[in-house]
Amino acid sequence: MxxxxxxxxxxxxxxxxxxxxxxxxxxxxxxxxxxxxxxxxxxxxxxxxxxxxxxxxxxxxxxxxxxxxxxxxxxxxxxxxxxxxxxxxxxxxxxxxxxxxxxxxxxxxxxxxxxxxxxxxxxxxxxxxxxxxxxxxxxxxxxxxxxxxxxxxxxxxxxxxxxxxxxxxxxxxxxxxxxxxxxxxxxxxxxxxxxxxxxxxxxxxxxxxxxxxxxxxxxxxxxxxxxxxxxxxxxxxxxxCANLGSHTTGPGIAALTIGTSGAVRITSPKPVYNFEGMTFNYLLNQNTFVCGGAVNNGGIAINWLLQNFLQKEKLTAADYDELFSTIETTPAGSNGLLFLPYLYGERAPLWDTKSSGAFLNIKPAHTRAHFLRAALEGVCFALYDVLKTVEDASTSITQVNISGGFVSSGTWTQILADITGKKLVVLQPEDASALGAIYLAMQALHPESYTELTHVTGEKVIEPNGENHERYSKLFLMFKKLYRDLKDSMHILNEHDI
Missing domain, CATH: 3.30.420.40 (ATPase, nucleotide binding domain)
Structure with a gap:
């Protein structure tokens, strides 16, 4: 035994x-x-x-x-x-x-x-x-x-x-x-x-x-x-625990998770403060902080789109496969169509419960595939916004370790790599939090096992496409500007039943 x-x-x-x-x-x-x-x-x-x-x-x-x-x-x-x-x-x-x-x-x-x-x-x-x-x-x-x-x-x-x-x-x-x-x-x-x-x-x-x-x-x-x-x-x-379980404890490395919601986290020997963007600073142990930000709209925003636009009442793996195959050949940037994914308000870095979702720049040429791809891009833009906020307040990030259900999609992970311009690494696709808890137990009870198990080899790497990143960088500036431009209107519509 x-x-x-x-x-x-x-x-x-x-x-x-x-x-x-x-x-x-x-x-x-x-x-x-x-x-x-x-x-x-x-x-x-x-x-x-x-x-x-x-x-x-x-x-x-x-x-x-x-x-x-x-x-x-x-x-x-x-x-x-x-x-x-x-x-x-x-x-x-x-x-x-x-x-x-x-x-x-x-x-x-x-x-x-x-x-x-x-x-x-x-x-x-x-x-x-x-x-x-x-x-x-x-x-x-x-x-x-x-x-x-x-x-x-x-x-x-x-x-x-x-x-x-x-x-x-x-x-x-x-x-x-x-x-x-x-x-x-x-x-x-x-x-x-x-x-x-x-x-x-x-x-x-x-x-x-x-x-x-x-x-x-x-x-x-x-x-x-x-x-x-x-x-x-x-x-x-x-x-x-997810940072520890996904081996995201070194300098210049961030952890990014997309589940129902989403989050970006780094580890740091000191807090990373940003009052406007409200980066969090939680303790992994007495000497290590996990700093970052969480978004409300991860997979839940994509689910909303599939359920309400494509009449997919009970979502299955096949529905997601259909989504990814539909958008696979759609060019990066969705022909200028932008999606603000704030369907459920937003946490970092906006901290605006009255924000809402929006599609912008809709043209006759836009098809269902453009809308679906723009939705995925919008979620990735929102997480990139958090990543930039953390990076600007701390240190340059060169690698992003990713986890959550989205890692099984090559299309979605490539979009994220292209938007962030960062090397993505899949180290622990699932159960990173439970594994992190196990590592804490090993630190306390079996430090030799912890050292051996956290020596990582054979990771899966997704490299960004430079041309796509350049296109996305321009769209990201518009993405951020659109929220600022629409914020007052969002709040007015939120307050009044018009």
Missing amino acids: QAYILGIDIGTGSTKAVAITLTGSALGVVQNHYPINSPEPGYSEQDPLLIWDAFVKCLQQITEKIGYPPEAVSLSSAMHSIILVDEAGMPLSPMITWADARSENIAQGLRDSAQGEDIYRVTGTPIHAMSPLCKLIWLRTNKSELFARTHKFISVKEFIWFKLFNSFQIDYSIASATGLFDILKLEWSAEACSLAGITGDKLSRPENTTYYRHDLNEVTATLLSIPQKTNFVIGASDGC
Whole structure:
């Protein structure tokens, strides 16, 4: 029997467990899903007990599948969630996810205030409705009785950890995404907590991302089908784990992911601040920052186009294959057709929830293929905008390590390479966050295995086409100008039912 480490990624829509041996062999993957609820416009909530059930099932199923339990379990999770719990760790209300927008006006007011930039520089977290800081201010104002009854304000990973060990602990990485944590002093910020209307004792105790325990109680160990002495590593956020899992930790290298949304991240020994573009600065460990920006409109914008323009109700792999084959011979630049992909508002670098999507420069010669290609190009332009913002505030980027479902399309990856003008490298097509969690466990428990497994060979490389990049560079300037020109109109149309 080969010893293995289990990386568990607690995502917004599902929890996934990935088993890897100390020599890098994959033993199995299991995944369990749960719903997202939207009881009112702008709300995004989940039942944390369903997420715990999915976590338990992942451990039970992987142990049954492999035939014996893991040596260690390491955790990755989505950022910015918040759960109000009592002293027994039981939820007092549904969990609020990162996508919840009810504190949008609070975020805008704080961002426009004199205090906004100070809070951003201390905490490294963009001032946005996704931030637990803004969520707490909303809860204090609108749910004062519930707010007052709360023993602790915690994230979904802290909830899982409490169920395991009956202890309120949080890793530096998740803490650094709350808007409440001093990322340089590695402690809760008194100024940010005061703004939220709490003190640090209402939050969990911060730990480094390689912190681990092996003292499960007998009941929990039996439930999970593992020994009591199994090591549990607290791990990091999904974004930081993805950088580690995709080997994006060196200078001049960025990680770019396109899933439902999208993100660009670099690692840095110090924060990369840009208040206007609101680059984030999250901790991978006490000495390493993961800096970058996330966009709202990745694959979700393409799905919208396929579902609403091509009547593809339930999207299949064949629908995407048809999309890529349709646009394969369409020239770069889609004959001047431009798509602003801000269907769901936008985060970095615009931070504009009132922005909207638009096709510009439509001419009689434009066909369905032009519209489809322009949509992919628009998503890539938006991510290039983030990449440029990060690059301008830090250092030159020469290589982009890519991950997410889009890497299976040679057409889409080539468009991205041509737009950015960067060499793209596919190192870990899937499960980069779970793999990053595994690497954190190896750093703590088996450093020799970590060193060996992170020596990468045989990567797939996509080189940019210079002629296409030159054409795209001109269109990118227009892409950025169009948002600025249309911003006021977008906001007026957003405010009024015209």
